[in-house]
Every structure is written in structure tokens, then in C-alpha cells.
Amino acid sequence: xxxxxxxxxxxxxxVHTELKTATKMFCGCPNEFGAEANTHICPVCLxxxxxxxxxxxxxxxxxxxxxxxxxxxxxxxxxxxxNYFYPDMPKDYQISQYDLPINKGGFLDLPDxxxxxxxxxxxxxxxxxxxxxxxxxxxxxxxxxxxxxNRSGVPLVEIVSGPxxxxxxxxxxxxxxxxxxxxxxxxxDGRMEEGSMRIxxxxxxRHPDEPFGTRCEIKNLNSLRSLVRAIDYEALRQSExxxxxxxxxxxxRHWDENLEATSTMRTKEEAEDYRYFRxxxxxxxxxxxxxxxxxxxxxxxxxxxxxxxxxxxxxELPAAQRDALGVVIDxxxxxxxxxxxxxxxxxxxxxxxxxxxxxSDVEHVENLSTEAYVVTLTMEQNGELxxxxxxxxxxELLTNGGDxxxxxxxxxxxxLSSDSLEATLDGLIAQYxxxxxxxxxxxxxxxxxxxxQVMKVTRGQANGKAVIxxxxxxx
Amino acid sequence: MRSAVEIARDVRGGQSSAEAExxxxxxxxxxxxxxxxxxxxxDHQGALEAARRVDERLAKGEDVxxxxxxxxxxxxxxxxxxxxxxxxxxxxxxxxxxxxxxxVERVLAAGAIAVGKTxxxxxxxxxxxxxxxxxxxxxxxxxSRVPGGSSGGSAAAVAADMTPIALGSDTGGSIRQPAALCGxxxxxxxxxxxxxxxxxxxxxxLDQIGPFANNVSDAALLLEVIAGHDPWDSTxxxxxxxxxxSHVDDGVAGKRIGLTRELVDGADDEVVAAVERAAAVLRAxxxxxxxxxxxxxxxxxxxxxxxxxxxxxxxxxxxxxxRYGVRVxxxxxxxxxxxxxxxxxGAEVKRRIMLGTYALSAxxxxxxxxxxxKVRTLMIDAxxxxxxxxxxxxxxxxxxxxxxxxAKTDNPLAMYLSDVFTIPTNLAxxxxxxxxxxxxxxxxxxxxxxxxxxxxxxxxFAAARVLEVAGGAS
Numbered sequence: 019x020x021x022x023x024x025x026x027x028x029x030x031x032x033v034h035t036e037l038k039t040a041t042k043m044f045c046g047c048p049n050e051f052g053a054e055a056n057t058h059i060c061p062v063c064l065x066x067x068x069x070x071x072x073x074x075x076x077x078x079x080x081x082x083x084x085x086x087x088x089x090x091x092x093x094x095x096x097x098x099x100x101n102y103f104y105p106d107m108p109k110d111y112q113i114s115q116y117d118l119p120i121n122k123g124g125f126l127d128l129p130d131x132x133x134x135x136x137x138x139x140x141x142x143x144x145x146x147x148x149x150x151x152x153x154x155x156x157x158x159x160x161x162x163x164x165x166x167x168n169r170s171g172v173p174l175v176e177i178v179s180g181p182x183x184x185x186x187x188x189x190x191x192x193x194x195x196x197x198x199x200x201x202x203x204x205x206x207d208g209r210m211e212e213g214s215m216r217i218x219x220x221x222x223x224r225h226p227d228e229p230f231g232t233r234c235e236i237k238n239l240n241s242l243r244s245l246v247r248a249i250d251y252e253a254l255r256q257s258e259x260x261x262x263x264x265x266x267x268x269x270x271r272h273w274d275e276n277l278e279a280t281s282t283m284r285t286k287e288e289a290e291d292y293r294y295f296r297x298x299x300x301x302x303x304x305x306x307x308x309x310x311x312x313x314x315x316x317x318x319x320x321x322x323x324x325x326x327x328x329x330x331x332x333x334e335l336p337a338a339q340r341d342a343l344g345v346v347i348d349x350x351x352x353x354x355x356x357x358x359x360x361x362x363x364x365x366x367x368x369x370x371x372x373x374x375x376x377x378s379d380v381e382h383v384e385n386l387s388t389e390a391y392v393v394t395l396t397m398e399q400n401g402e403l404x405x406x407x408x409x410x411x412x413x414e415l416l417t418n419g420g421d422x423x424x425x426x427x428x429x430x431x432x433x434l435s436s437d438s439l440e441a442t443l444d445g446l447i448a449q450y451x452x453x454x455x456x457x458x459x460x461x462x463x464x465x466x467x468x469x470x471q472v473m474k475v476t477r478g479q480a481n482g483k484a485v486i487x488x489x490x491x492x493x
Numbered sequence: 494m495r496s497a498v499e500i501a502r503d504v505r506g507g508q509s510s511a512e513a514e515x516x517x518x519x520x521x522x523x524x525x526x527x528x529x530x531x532x533x534x535x536d537h538q539g540a541l542e543a544a545r546r547v548d549e550r551l552a553k554g555e556d557v558x559x560x561x562x563x564x565x566x567x568x569x570x571x572x573x574x575x576x577x578x579x580x581x582x583x584x585x586x587x588x589x590x591x592x593x594x595x596x597v598e599r600v601l602a603a604g605a606i607a608v609g610k611t612x613x614x615x616x617x618x619x620x621x622x623x624x625x626x627x628x629x630x631x632x633x634x635x636x637s638r639v640p641g642g643s644s645g646g647s648a649a650a651v652a653a654d655m656t657p658i659a660l661g662s663d664t665g666g667s668i669r670q671p672a673a674l675c676g677x678x679x680x681x682x683x684x685x686x687x688x689x690x691x692x693x694x695x696x697x698x699l700d701q702i703g704p705f706a707n708n709v710s711d712a713a714l715l716l717e718v719i720a721g722h723d724p725w726d727s728t729x730x731x732x733x734x735x736x737x738x739s740h741v742d743d744g745v746a747g748k749r750i751g752l753t754r755e756l757v758d759g760a761d762d763e764v765v766a767a768v769e770r771a772a773a774v775l776r777a778x779x780x781x782x783x784x785x786x787x788x789x790x791x792x793x794x795x796x797x798x799x800x801x802x803x804x805x806x807x808x809x810x811x812x813x814x815x816r817y818g819v820r821v822x823x824x825x826x827x828x829x830x831x832x833x834x835x836x837x838x839g840a841e842v843k844r845r846i847m848l849g850t851y852a853l854s855a856x857x858x859x860x861x862x863x864x865x866x867k868v869r870t871l872m873i874d875a876x877x878x879x880x881x882x883x884x885x886x887x888x889x890x891x892x893x894x895x896x897x898x899x900a901k902t903d904n905p906l907a908m909y910l911s912d913v914f915t916i917p918t919n920l921a922x923x924x925x926x927x928x929x930x931x932x933x934x935x936x937x938x939x940x941x942x943x944x945x946x947x948x949x950x951x952x953x954f955a956a957a958r959v960l961e962v963a964g965g966a967s
Binding site for chain 1: 570571572578580585588590591592594689690691692693694696697698724725726727728803804806807810811813815816817825826827830850853854855858862
């Protein structure tokens with residue numbers, strides 16, 4: 019997309035990510051997506067009268083891990099209450115951080131070499147989830163609203179970028195790189211479709227080198243595709259409005275997936291006064307040097323570093339494989355690829371199976387060991403499995419786990435392995451020693467005899483070419 | 494009624510039983526509750542079952558605990574599982590908590606028998622219980638007068654010998670002022686000494702649960718039972734319950750006690766005279782009395798009436814009709830919230846929510862809430878300074894004896910001034926105790942107040958005990 023002549027967009031992103039803790043931020047309820055509504059609740063996350071929050075230290079670990087990954091300054095921080103009424107927020111205030119966030123400043127380098135500054139990455143609690151029944155699907159005009167408080171009190175980190183982004187493609191690259199970092203830091207599973215990563219975009223336009231224009235905040239961006247389209251739409255709307263002599267009103271706008279357009283949610287005048295003040299039910303959060311060090315040491319390599327090290331092993335990549343590499347880094351599957359490369363699997367194959375089959379079932383990837391991945395790909399490379407068979411085996415391993423050879427065998431895929439072929443031949447040579455002597459003496463016809471016997475014993479599982487190769491090598 | 498210490502001793506020793514003590518308590522309640530409106534809810538069945546369990550355990554030779562068989566009254570802003578808990582607000586009518594406050598669990602675990610929930614000013618906002626949505630409590634010494642507040646029901650329960658001990662909460666004087674007006678002992682402990690988990694919040698940075706009793710030893714015993722770290726309250730001090738009962742007779746010999754001008758100025762003459770007599774008693778017991786002035790104390794009331802309402806405006810936001818309590822239906826959610834809160838909250842609660850919302854609003858925060866926080870810091874520093882010179886401060890608890898119904902209801906500021914002597918300690922997070930000392934107009938009890946630095950509860954009980962033994966007669 020291009021903006022009208024002379025306009026440049028200025029974008030800053032606010033990314034909310036749910037932290038992958040076992041329990042919620044201030045109580046012991048499970049932090050788990052997809053449970054039956056209102057089953058993961060207790061007096062604390064329901065905000066019942068008299069209940070009090072107790073901070074989950076693991077959430078602080080993960081927030082600090084994000085801070086380290088984004089080169090933030092991590093230090094003394096406090097919690098504040100952000101006060102506003104909404105039915106899915108049980109206390110009618112959100113515990114968040116305000117002037118003293120856990121992570122201050124920082125930056126994120128993108129694969130294209132650009133750098134986006136980070137203003138802050140602070141801790142806060144998630145709200146419940148409302149479902150509005152009725153034509154509008156939104157709270158205004160709903161016939162009934164239902165609230166599920168399972169998500170209430172799930173720990174979040176909000177990562178606020180500086181207004182450094184200048185195109186929707188760069189916004190996408192930023193979100194994608196950040197997602198990779200969150201996954202690599204073990205902080206999030208990065209699933210936008212489940213709402214575990216949500217993005218708001220602040221968009222304005224200006225003529226290059228002039229001061230920033232009035233910005234609008236776009237909400238409800240549920241995918242990278244929406245992010246790109248909404249930013250493009252909004253920047254175009256603003257620049258066309260300005261070209262036509264209009265002015266931009268500072269407001270919050272809603273992205274409508276179906277209409278592919280933004281519309282006014284509330285203007286600046288209607289904006290809530292959140293009446294922030296220090297949360298008196300919590301004490302100051304002071305991560306000491308030992309705590310910071312423990313988190314820093316637990317942190318693995320970040321995407322940029324991993325991308326560079328994988329590229330060093332893979333060499334120059336064709337375009338299709340570069341995309342696959344991007345997926346592998348995003349999803350944190352590089353250990354599969356590295357293990358396959360170590361076992362002399364072809365780089366293109368190692369990338370493709372991870373970026374396609376593994377990526378298709380991310381949720382179950384813990385069922386698959388790197389060893390099983392390497393074995394399956396080696397079998398495919400050696401011709402023991404066809405490409406289709408190898409993919410089927412991988413998908414089965416993702417679903418139910420197990421051993422690739424056993425899975426292949428159960429599916430009737432596996433041709434006889436060289437080990438068992440040798441054992442079978444040992445037996446046959448002992449049994450038919452006369453025939454063997456004649457074969458060694460040059461009677462070529464007996465090759466067919468042995469192949470027939472092998473097939474009989476293995477019920478056709480052996481590979482004929484492999485049997486011939488064995489016979490010749492033993493002659 | 495016998496003291497809690499005696500009842501627990503007799504029940505544990507087999508001279509009495511929990512069931513017999515409960516029967517005595519329920520009879521006293523039956524005799525005067527209609528007249529005094531002390532209890533909002535009586536849990537006859539639950540109390541009887543609990544008493545029988547205590548007696549059964551004793552019969553088996555088990556150690557039931559320090560409060561074995563002692564009837565106790567709970568202020569109705571303390572959650573007790575399955576028992577109606579309203580904070581004296583219509584907005585919580587019918588709500589039964591699915592969990593118990595830590596203090597409730599601790600007194601029950603120590604063998605106490607919870608007989609019911611006592612009246613208070615709605616959400617603990619008030620100084621007379623006249624702000625209860627369920628009618629005021631009357632002072633057992635003179636039913637034409639208020640019992641003080643907000644913990645007026647708990648003070649009256651003890652004063653009327655309905656239960657030997659009770660729990661209250663103190664945000665700006667809500668234990669000490671009704672204790673003074675009802676002629677009983679009441680203590681606000683150090684902030685964080687007692688868990689707030691399960692206390693329906695008014696102003697979280699000031700709220701503290703504490704004991705009421707007819708004598709100093711019982712109050713010390715009850716505080717020992719409820720104090721000590723609770724992992725469910727992040728502001729709970731990381732230490733075990735202090736040893737208090739064994740120190741009540743430690744006396745005041747060698748202590749320096751500050752008779753504080755700002756803690757008596759403006760009080761009725763008879764109250765000032767009682768404080769002066771108390772000073773003489775403490776001097777006679779070996780303490781050095783120092784007259785001093787802490788000008789910062791005069792700033793307490795105005796800072797308090799910004800900080801407490803600000804926190805309350807946020808704490809009370811959750812009563813929105815969505816999840817529990819009363820709901821008044823309307824065309825959409827925002828209108829339902831408004832209709833529910835308009836119908837559910839009383840006038841004083843609404844006044845404080847408005848004050849607090851205003852104090853935190855953009856453009857006003859610095860001038861009001863921000864300024865009040867600075868005053869709070871000044872107050873903390875003033876206490877630190879004065880406690881370098883003296884061990885304990887002495888003053889009045891309330892400016893007057895119990896006043897008549899309606900005397901201050903039309904003038905909120907006059908009502909707020911009831912707490913002028915008690916508020917400074919809440920802002921500093923320090924402990925203070927009110928102990929009956931003499932009588933005034935209409936033969937109504939007068940309370941004097943002893944204040945100390947953080948964790949000085951043992952010293953305060955010991956000083957209060959000296960006054961208790963001396964008696965307050967002129």
C-alpha cells in the first residue's frame with residue numbers, strides 16, 4: 019500500500035501477552051485456556067469482598083525475562099490500580115503498573131536491520147472475557163452479556179514500543195520478531211488466535227521530518243493480517259482526510275474484521291479517567307541482583323541470534339526456505355533443525371518438515387522428541403519412507419507420541435531395515451548353504467532365489483534393491 | 494460475665510463446657526438484642542454445632558486451644574463461610590461468603606464459638622453506627638445514646654456482656670472510639686500484625702482488625718490468637734504472633750510517657766481531666782510523664798478524609814450488581830451499575846465515594862490525594878521523632894462521652910471530628926489502645942488512649958493494665 023504523495027505513517031504498538039505461568043497472577047487458580055466457563059475461579063480472581071492479591075513470583079520471572087530480551091532496565095517497581103467499570107473486570111479496577119514498571123526502556127532489532135525502541139514492558143492482570151449476545155456482538159445493543167472469569171487475573175505483560183515504526187510491513191516484522199522473543203523467553207505461547215497475544219496500534223501520519231500528527235489508537239487486532247490491514251487503512255484514512263482539509267481527532271478506533279475498516283469507539287473527551295493510585299494491597303516489587311541474575315542465566319538464545327547461527331549452518335537459502343526458516347525461528351523449532359543437520363539430514367528437508375508438519379500442530383509439539391524427528395527424516399532421506407509417509411508419521415507422532423519406526427510399522431510403511439535384513443540373510447545363508455556356495459561361485463540365477471526367500475520370510479517388507487546390494491556385498 | 498481467660502480455663506479444665514457458655518451468651522443476647530440492635534445475624538445453629546464439637550474434642554482429651562469455648566462476636570465486615578455478611582449495607586443483602594477471613598479461621602481454630610455478626614456503620618464508614626442500613630446499635634449504658642462506630646455492634650456486645658470478646662476493624666478509630674464510648678478495652682494493632690484477608694475493605698492502607706474485651710488480659714489473649722504472618726495478605730508482617738498475655742503485668746516503671754497536647758485539645762473538660770488522672774496514675778506506677786506537642790497531628794483528619802475515601806472509591810467499585818449482592822435491572826450495563834449503586838449504598842458511603850473519586854481525578858490528584866500522601870509522610874516522621882524521646886503517648890480516645898442519636902448526623906464534619914484523636918496512628922500504621930478510665934456526663938464511660946511505635950503492643954497492654962487496675966474514679 020502506498021499513502022498519498024508526501025505522507026509518512028508513524029506507528030507505535032502496544033502488545034499484550036499472557037504469561038505462560040501454571041497459576042494466575044494473584045491467586046492459585048490454573049492459568050489455562052479453553053476450560054469450561056467459570057471453573058478456574060476463586061474469591062481472589064473473582065474480586066470477592068475481603069479477598070486480597072498475592073503476587074505470583076513466576077510471573078515476575080517471566081516479565082523480567084522479557085525485559086532482558088528487550089534490553090530493558092529492570093528494577094524497583096510498584097503496582098497501581100487502574101479504575102474503570104467493566105463487567106468482565108471483577109474488582110472494577112485492574113492491577114497494573116504505572117510510573118514505575120518492572121522493565122523500562124530497551125529496543126528490538128528487526129531482521130531487516132531496523133531498530134524499534136521499547137518504552138516499557140509492565141506487568142498487569144488480564145480481565146475476564148465477555149460474550150455479547152445480540153445483533154451487534156458488542157456491549158452496546160447486546161440482548162444479554164455473558165462473562166467467563168477464567169481469564170480474570172491471568173498475568174499479562176504489556177510491551178509498549180516507541181513511535182518508531184514507519185510501515186505496516188515493519189509493524190508486522192516487529193510483531194513477528196517480538197512474538198519469537200516471547201516464545202524464546204518461555205514467557206508466552208504467542209497464540210494470537212487464542213488471544214494470548216493481542217495488539218493495539220497507535221497510528222498517525224505526517225510529512226517526513228515534521229512533528230508527529232494527532233494519533234488514533236486501533237483496537238481489536240487479532241492477527242498479523244489484521245494488524246497490517248488496519249494500519250494501512252487508518253494511515254490512508256488520516257492522510258486522505260488531511261489532504262481534504264480535515265483534521266484528525268484523537269480517539270480510540272475499533273477494527274472491524276468483516277468491513278475491513280476502523281470506526282470510532284470513543285473520543286478523547288469520552289476517555290476514562292483511570293484515577294491511578296498505588297495498589298495498597300501489594301508491596302513494592304524489588305528484584306534484587308540475585309533474582310535478576312537467576313532470570314538472566316535461565317534465558318536461552320533470542321531469535322536474532324538463533325537465526326544467525328542456523329543460517330551459518332545452512333548457508334545461502336532459496337526464497338521458499340527463507341520463509342520456512344522464519345517459521346522455525348518464530349515457533350522456536352530450531353533445535354529440531356539443528357539435530358537433523360547434526361545427523362546429516364538435508365537442510366531444506368529439515369526446515370520444511372518443521373515449518374510445515376510441526377507448525378501445523380504446535381499445541382502437541384511436546385509429544386515429539388528431537389530424536390524422533392531426526393529418525394523420521396533420516397528414514398525419509400534414506401528412502402525407507404516416502405515423503406508422504408514421513409509426513410504421516412510426523413503428524414501421528416505429534417498427536418500421540420511414540421517411536422517413528424513403530425509408527426511406520428503400525429501404518430505398514432516401514433520397509434525392512436538393514437539390520438533386520440542382515441539378520442534375515444544370515445539365517446537364510448545358514449539354511450541354504452549349498453545355494454549360497456553356488457551363488458558365490460557365480461550362479462546369478464540364485465540371486466532371485468534368495469530375494470524370493472527374503473520376501474517370504476519378511477512378508478514382502480524388504481526392499482529388493484537393498485537385498486541385492488547385501489547379496490553382492492557378501493559374495 | 495466471666496473473662497475469656499477464665500472461661501477458656503474452665504472449659505479446658507472441665508468445670509464448664511462450650512455449650513454451657515454458649516447458652517449463657519445466647520441468653521444475654523436474647524435479653525437485650527431487640528433493644529440494642531447489636532447483632533445483624535445470629536448463627537444459633539452454627540454456634541451450637543461448633544460448641545458441641547469443642548466439647549467432644551475436649552472429652553477425647555484433645556487440646557482445643559486458647560479460646561476453648563469462648564463465645565465471640567464478629568463485626569459484620571469479616572467474612573465467615575456460609576454466614577450472611579453485609580458490612581451493614583443493603584448492597585450485600587443476602588450474600589454468603591464462600592470463604593472465611595483468616596482471623597475468623599484463627600479464632601475458631603483456637604476453640605472460640607462465633608455467635609453472630611455485629612452491626613456497624615455501612616462499610617465501616619462512620620463513628621456512631623447510625624450509618625448502618627439496618628438501623629443503629631444503642632449504647633448498653635444508655636440506649637438513648639450511640640455506641641460509637643464504626644464497630645459499635647462489637648463494642649456493645651462486649652459492654653452488654655453478650656460475649657466476653659469481639660473482633661472489630663479500625664481504619665481511623667473504629668475500634669478505639671466505640672470501645673471508649675461503651676466502656677470496654679479496644680486495640681488497633683500495628684498495620685500488618687493481623688491479616689486483613691477476608692476483611693471487607695474500606696481503606697486498605699489503614700484498615701486493621703483488632704480485639705474488643707472487658708479487660709486488658711482478654712484483649713491481649715485475643716490479639717495473640719489472631720496476630721502473626723498470613724501468606725494470603727501481602728501486607729502481613731513476616732513474623733510470628735508476639736507474646737502478649739504474659740507481659741500484661743510488666744508495668745510502666747522506667748517508661749517515658751508523653752502527655753500529648755494535640756491528643757486532648759478540644760476534648761470536653763471531663764475527658765481532659767480523666768487523661769490527667771491517668772497521667773498521675775502512670776507516674777505513681779513509676780513512669781516519667783513528659784508533656785509534649787506534636788503539631789503534625791492536627792493535619793491528620795484532613796489527610797485521612799482524602800486518603801480513606803480515595804481508597805474506598807476504588808475498593809467499593811466492585812459492588813456493581815454484576816456478580817453478587819443486590820442488582821437493580823436497567824436498560825444496559827452502565828445504567829444497571831448506576832441503579833444498583835444508587836439503591837444499594839447509603840448517603841455516607843456515597844459521600845465518601847464521591848470525595849475519593851474527586852480526590853483521585855486528573856487535574857485534582859496533586860492538590861488533594863498527592864498532598865494528603867505528603868501529610869501522611871510528615872505524620873510518620875513526626876511519630877518517629879517523638880518515639881525517640883518517649884515510649885508511649887497518652888491522650889484521649891474521643892472528645893466526649895457517647896452522644897445522643899441524631900446529635901451529629903446532620904453535620905458530617907462534627908461526626909468526622911469524633912475521630913480526631915484516633916486518626917494519626919492509622920496514618921502511621923502504629924498501634925494504639927483505648928482503655929476505660931472513669932466516667933463523665935450521664936455516668937457514661939470515658940476512654941483514654943495509649944499510643945506506641947510499631948510492634949509495641951505488649952508495652953501498650955502493660956500500660957493499659959496499670960490504668961485498669963487503678964480504676965478511673967476521680
